[in-house]
Amino acid sequence: MLNSYRTVLFDLDGTLVDHSNAARAGVIAWSQELGIPPDPARWQALEQQWFLAYEHGKLTHSGQRAARVREYLHEPKLSETAALQLFDGFLHQYIASMQPFSGAAEVLEQCFDCGQLVGIATNGAASLQTTKLRTTGLWDDRLIMLAAVEMEAAKPNPEFYTRALDIVGTAPADTIMVGDTLPNDVLAPIAAGIAAIHVDHAGTGTTDPRYPTIRDLSELLNAP
Ligand SMILES: [Mg+2]
Numbered sequence: 057m058l059n060s061y062r063t064v065l066f067d068l069d070g071t072l073v074d075h076s077n078a079a080r081a082g083v084i085a086w087s088q089e090l091g092i093p094p095d096p097a098r099w100q101a102l103e104q105q106w107f108l109a110y111e112h113g114k115l116t117h118s119g120q121r122a123a124r125v126r127e128y129l130h131e132p133k134l135s136e137t138a139a140l141q142l143f144d145g146f147l148h149q150y151i152a153s154m155q156p157f158s159g160a161a162e163v164l165e166q167c168f169d170c171g172q173l174v175g176i177a178t179n180g181a182a183s184l185q186t187t188k189l190r191t192t193g194l195w196d197d198r199l200i201m202l203a204a205v206e207m208e209a210a211k212p213n214p215e216f217y218t219r220a221l222d223i224v225g226t227a228p229a230d231t232i233m234v235g236d237t238l239p240n241d242v243l244a245p246i247a248a249g250i251a252a253i254h255v256d257h258a259g260t261g262t263t264d265p266r267y268p269t270i271r272d273l274s275e276l277l278n279a280p
Contacts (some may be wrong), residue, residue, distance in 0.1 A: 057253065057268065057276050063226040064167050065177040065202070067235030068185050071255050072160040073192050079103065082150030089145060092129070102127050111179060111210045147184070156192040157257060159273030164194060166277060174199055175224050177233060179240065181205040200224055211240035217248040234276070242267055
């Protein structure tokens with residue numbers, strides 16, 4: 057599936073690492089530390105709401121973190137500094153709970169063995185995303201970090217992919233993107249002339265004839 061491309065781009069959260077379960081475990085532990093009743097469903101809803109606002113350029117990456125903390129803790133007047141300090145407590149627990157999806161290490165290794173360029177195309181910040189890759193044992197010095205915060209463009213903005221390919225130095229036709237979020241990781245790259253594979257770990261998505269959908273990363277492994 058990946059063989060005929062010079063460059064393979066992978067989304068990170070929900071694609072190579074299990075963001076949802078780590079966020080759930082992280083917010084439960086963090087809430088307990090703060091002495092409040094954990095509400096992972098509410099935290100998830102706040103993340104979806106505020107991260108989407110960040111992706112659409114309505115506030116900064118730090119701003120969406122602070123907004124989530126203020127709402128979750130019912131503290132609308134918290135300063136950004138105080139909210140971000142509290143968010144660090146969540147991050148610590150979140151990172152500690154992070155696990156890779158099955159097949160992630162093998163797929164990355166196969167790409168390197170085939171001499172492909174491998175990028176992490178993520179809407180997160182480079183430092184946190186690198187920490188998550190290291191924690192889960194997926195980090196490799198050959199990975200090219202393409203993080204939205206540092207590139208100052210977030211998926212699905214077409215500029216994200218233009219800048220990413222400039223950094224990697226390959227043409228759209230030589231590139232394939234693998235990711236779990238349809239608008240960001242599949243429809244946006246296809247519009248930019250990049251092939252795409254939808255990763256649907258939960259098996260809840262719809263299939264679209266324009267692109268392949270996989271349930272498990274091991275489906276990307278070449279036949280032995
Ligand atoms: Mg994702």
